[in-house]
Amino acid sequence: MNEQKTPLLEMRHIRKNFFGNQVLHDVNFILHEGEILGLVGENGAGKSTLMNILFAMDSIKNTGGYEGEMLIDGQVVNFESSLDALNQGIGMVHQEFSLIPDFTATENIVLNREPQKRSLFSDLFGDRMDVLDRAKMDEISKNAINRLGVPLESDMPVNQMPVGHKQFTEIARELSKDSGENAKKIRLLVLDEPTAVLSEKEAENLLTAMKKLSSEGVAIIFISHRLQEIIDVCDSIMVMRDGKIIQQVENKNVEINSIANWMVGREVAVKENTKRAFDYDKAPVDLSIKHLWVNMPGEVVRDVNIDVHKGEILGIGGLAGQGKLGIPNGVMGLYPAGGEVTFQGQPLKLNSPRFLLDSGLAFVSEDRRGVGLLLDESLEWNVSFGAMQVRDDFLKKFGPITWRDQEAIEEVTAKYIKDLEIRCTSSKQHAKELSGGNQQKICLAKAFAMNPKLLFVSEPTRGIDIGAKQLVLNTLRKYNQENGVTIVMISSELEELRSICDRIAIITDGKVHGILPASSPSSDFGLLMVGKGSDK
C-alpha cells in the first residue's frame, strides 16, 4: 500500500450511541483504492452499525446520527441517504438476498434502474409508460457479470439458480450501479457475510471474483466469520469487539488463532463465588441427543450429538446462523426435526410439542413476542396457560365440566410477580404493555409454573437492559440450585454463558464443534466459534 496516496475512505473518531448505550467508541480506520479489508467480530461487536453509518441508513439517522467524521478522497462527507453513498460509488451487498424470484438475472441486476425508450404513451401518462430497452439491459448486466468474471447466465430466472449464482447476481447489481447517468464508478463494495450460504466451490469463485475486482481498483470491505477466507483474500484485517477496533493489521503472517483471540479475547474474571464444581460422575445423563437435525430456516441443525447431565446448566453458544437456536426449537417440536432424543431413559417423540411438554420438558423461546407470549391477554393467562393445558393445573371441577380456577390463577401469578420482581400495574395487565425485561420474566414464570424437569432457555437476555439481565440470570441459577432442574441455556453472549453455566457447547455449521468447561479461557471458545480448535 502506498501510504502517501489519499485514502479512498477514512473514518475518524466515529462514535455512536443508541439510547445511551454506546455501541461504537472512537472508531478510526483508513481504506485505500483496491484494498480488500477483512472486517471480523462477534455478533454485536458493532460491524453492522459501522456499515449503517457508512450508508446513512435510517436506523442511524432516526436515533440521533453519529459523532466523528467520514472522509472520501480526503473530503469530509455527510450523506443524507444511501443514495448519496451510491453516488460516491459505494455499494453494499446485504446478507439476505433481495431478488425477485421470477425475474432473470438481468432483470434483477437492473431492477428499478432499467434503461428505457420513450413510447407513444410516455408523453400522455409520464415516464413510467416508457418501454424497457432490453438490449441495453442485457448489455449492462453482461458488463457487470464480466467484471465479476463468473459463469452467470444473464437470462436465467433467479428461482432456478443455485444459491451461489444468486449471490453473484446481487454483487453484479451493485457493480452495475455505476452505469447510471450521475453515478460515479463503483469504487467500494461492502460484502456482508457473502460466503455464509455458499458451498466451498462457490465461495472459491467468489473470492477469485473479489481479487479480480480489487485488481481493477475496487476496494472491498469483506465481513466474514470464516477466518481462513479472510486470510486467503484480504490485504488487511480489522477486528472489532465491543464497539472498538481491537486490531488493524496488514495480512502478513497473521494466524487464525490470533484473530480468534482478538475477536473474543476479553478475559473478564468470572466472579469466583458464582463458580461451582459440578460433579459429573454423580450426575446421570438426563437428556441425550443423537444425530439431531432441525429444519429451522436460518438456524439449520445438521448433526448434533450431546448429553446433558442431571442438574447441570449446559450452555450452548456459537455465532448467529450456525444452528444453536435450532436445537431447542427442534427438540421442542416447533420446527421439523429428526434424530434420536432420549430423556431420563425414555425415547422422546419429536415434532410433537404436547408429548415433549408431557414428558416434563419446558422451553422459553428466544422469540418472546412471536412464540413466548399471548400479547393481547392478561399476565394471569400468560403465566398459567401452559400449566393449565399440559398439567391440568389451575382447574376446578364443576360437575362434569372443568373450569378455569380464577383464584388459583391469580395466586400463582401474584407469587411470580413478587418472586421475579415483575413490574406491572396488575396481574390483569396485557402482556404487550410490559417492557422487554418484564416480558422475559413472564416467560420464565410460565415455564416455572409448569414445574419442568428440564428447561430450555433460549436467548434469555436478548434485548433487555442490564439490570434485568442480571436478575434473569440469577433467577435461572437459583431455580437450578433450589429445584435441581436441569437447564440448557442458549445464548449469543459467551460471557453470559460463562457466568452461570457448568459446561458450554459451541455450535458451528449445525454441529457441536466442541464442549468445554465454562472456566476455560474465552480464547478457546473463540477458536471453536470460528470453526477452529480441537474437538473435545
Added chain:
Amino acid sequence: MMNKIIDFVHKAGLPRIIIGLFLFALFVIAPFVGVKLDISLTNVMNRFGMNCVMVLAMVPMIHSGCGLNFGLPLGIISGLLGATLSIEMGFSGMVSFLMAIVFSTPFALLAGYGYGKLLNKVKGGEMMIATYVGFSSVAFMCMMWLLLPYRNPTMVWGYAGRGLRTTISTEGYYLHVLNDLLSLKFGGIVIPTGMFLFFALLAFLMWAFLHTKTGTAMTAVGSNPIFAKASGINVDAIRTLSVIMSTWLGAVGILVYEQSFGFIQLYMGPFYMALPAVSAILIGGASVNKASITNVIVGTFLFQGILTMTPSVMNSVVHTDISEVVRIIVSNGMILYALTRKSEVAR
C-alpha cells in the same frame, strides 16, 4: 371530565358511538314525526331476538383465529335441512322446533367438520374461501331442494308434487314458539321472553365454554397460534372444533329466525345472510380476532335497531324508504373498517 369522555370514546370505539348516537337520535325523533314508540320498540326487540343467535355464531370462529365467518350459509343450510325434515315428519309446536334442532345437528356437525378441515388447509385465506364455500353450498342446495324426495304438501310445489317451494310457512309447525313463550305485554310493548331466554341460554353456554380448559385453549389459538402450538395445543383440532360450533349455532340461529319470521326461505334465501351477522358483531366492537358475548348483544341491538328505526322514521320525515341503502352502507362500511384497521393487519 374531558379526559373521561376521550377515554370512553377510545374504549367504545368511534364507529359504535356514532351509530349509537344515530340510533338514539332516531328514537328521540320518532314520537315527533308520528312513529309509535311502542311498536318500534317491539319491533327492535323482536328483530334483536331473531338475529342474535346467528351473530353469536360468529364468536367461536373469531376466537380461534379463523376470522369472520362468511361461511355462515353452511350452518344455515344445516338448519334448513333440520327445519324441513321436522316439518316433513309432521311435528308441530315446540316439539317441531326442538326436533328441527335435533335433525339439523348431525348435518351441522358434518358440514362444520369438513368446512373446518378445509379452513385448516388455507390458513391466512380463510375469509375469502369461507365466502365462496357459503355461496357454493347455497347453490348446491338449490339443486338438492329440487331433487330431494320431500312429500309434505305444505312444502312442495302444488303443480309438480315435488321440489320444495321457495318459501315455506312455519305456521302450524313452530311459528312463534319462542316468541310467545312466557311473552310479556306492557301496553303496546310485547317482550318475546322465550326468545330472549333461549338466546340467554346459548350465550351462557358459550360464556361457560370459554371458561373451560378447551375454551381457554381456543382463545389462545386465536390470540397467538404459535404460542398455542408451543404450549402443546393441537391448533388444527381446536380450529375445527370452533368451526363446528359456529356452524351448529348458525343452524340453530336460522331456526330461531324462522320461528319468529314465519317463513322458511330456501334456495337463494341464505345467500347473503352472513353479511348482516358479520357486520352486527363488528358494530358491537369485535375485531377480526377478538369477540365477546357483549359484542354480540350490543352489536345486534345497534344494527337491528337502525334497520328497524331508519325506515319508519325516514318514511315519516321524507316519505322515502332509504333503509335498504343505509343497511348496505352501514354494514359493509363496518366490515371494511374492520378489515383495514392497522392493528389487525400487523398481526
Added chain:
Amino acid sequence: MKNLNISRAERLKRFVENNTVPILFVIICAIGIPLSGYSMNYLINEIFVRLSRNAFLILSLLIPIMAGMGLNFGMTLGAMAAEIGLIIICNLGVVGIPGMILAAIISTPISIFLGWMCGNLLNMAKGREMVTSYIIGFFVNGVYQLVVLYMMGSIIPIANSALVLSRGYGIRNTVNLTGIRKQLDGLIPLRIAGINIPIATLLVIALLCVFILWFRKTKLGQDMRAVGQDMEVARASGIKVERTRIISIIMSTVFAGYGMIIYLQNIGTLNTYNSHTQVGMFSIAALLVGGASVAKANIRNVFLGVVLFHLMFVISPMAGKNLIGEAQLGEYFRVFVSYGVITVSLVLYEVRKKRELSYEGDELAAEQKEDK
C-alpha cells in the same frame, strides 16, 4: 436438466394437475352438448356473442393479478361507473358510437376516483386484498344506489322522464339502451355460414390484448411484476410499491368500465340495480375456468375461459331439462359451478402456496439425512 428425464406418463400427469379446471370443463361441455340438443351452428354463434360481450371485462382483471393483488373483485366499481355514464347519455339522448364514447369518457373520472379509493383501502389491508375488494364492491353498491335511486331526478336533474320512476325521482329498474344497442357489434357486419361475427367489437378487444402485451414491456409493467412477486424487495430497490398497486387497481377499474359499456351495448338493456352485481363473479369464474390462478393469468386464459365457461352456461339449462325434465335444475347447476370453480381455485391456490413451503422443508430434511 431434470425435465428431460421425466417420462411421458409423468408429463401427462403434470399437465392434468396444472390444468385441472379447464379439463373438467371440457368434459362437462363434451357431456352437455349432446344432452342439450343444440346445433353446432347455434353454439358457435353463441360463443361469438359471449366472447364479444365478456372478453373485455375479463381482460380488465389481468393487471391487478400481475401486481400481485389477486382477483379484483372490485371490478364492479368500474361497472357502476360505466352504468352512470350510460344513464347520463340516455338522459342526454346521445346515441350510437358517439354515445358509447361519451359514456366511456364520463365513466373514466368516476372509475379513476373509485379505483384510487379502492387501491388505497387495499393497501391498508395487505394480505387480504380479495375479501376487502369484494366488500368494497358491496359498499360502493350502496353508495351507487343512494345516488341513482334517490339523488337522480331529485338532486341531479334528469330530463328524460322515461328514465325516472313514476314517483318522480330515482332511475327505473330497467333502462332501455336502444340508442347504443349492438352499435359496436354491428359496426362492421360480417356473416359467415349463418354465423354473425362482431368484427368491430373483436377489434377493440384485440386492441386491449395488444395493449396488455405491450404494457408488460413498459417500466410500469415491470414494476408491477416486481411488486407482485415481492413487495419488500421492490420497495428496497426504490419502486414506489403503494403507488404502483393503486395504479394497477385504477387501470383495472377503468378498463372494467369500458368492458361494461361493451357488455351492455350487446345486451341492450341496463338492469340499473343488478347488472353490475353479477358481472364481477362471472368474469372471475370465466378467467379461472380458463386455467388462471390467483397469482398467474394471461390472455390465453381469458379466451379459453370465456369459451368453456359460457358454453357450459348456455347448454346447462337445456341439458338439465332433457336429463331430468327440469330446466331450473340446469340453471342452479351453472350457478353452483360458477361459485364452485372460484372456491376450488382459491383453495388450490392456498394449498399450493403451502405445499411449496413444505416442499422446501422436505428437501432440506432429505439433504440433512444424506449428510449423516
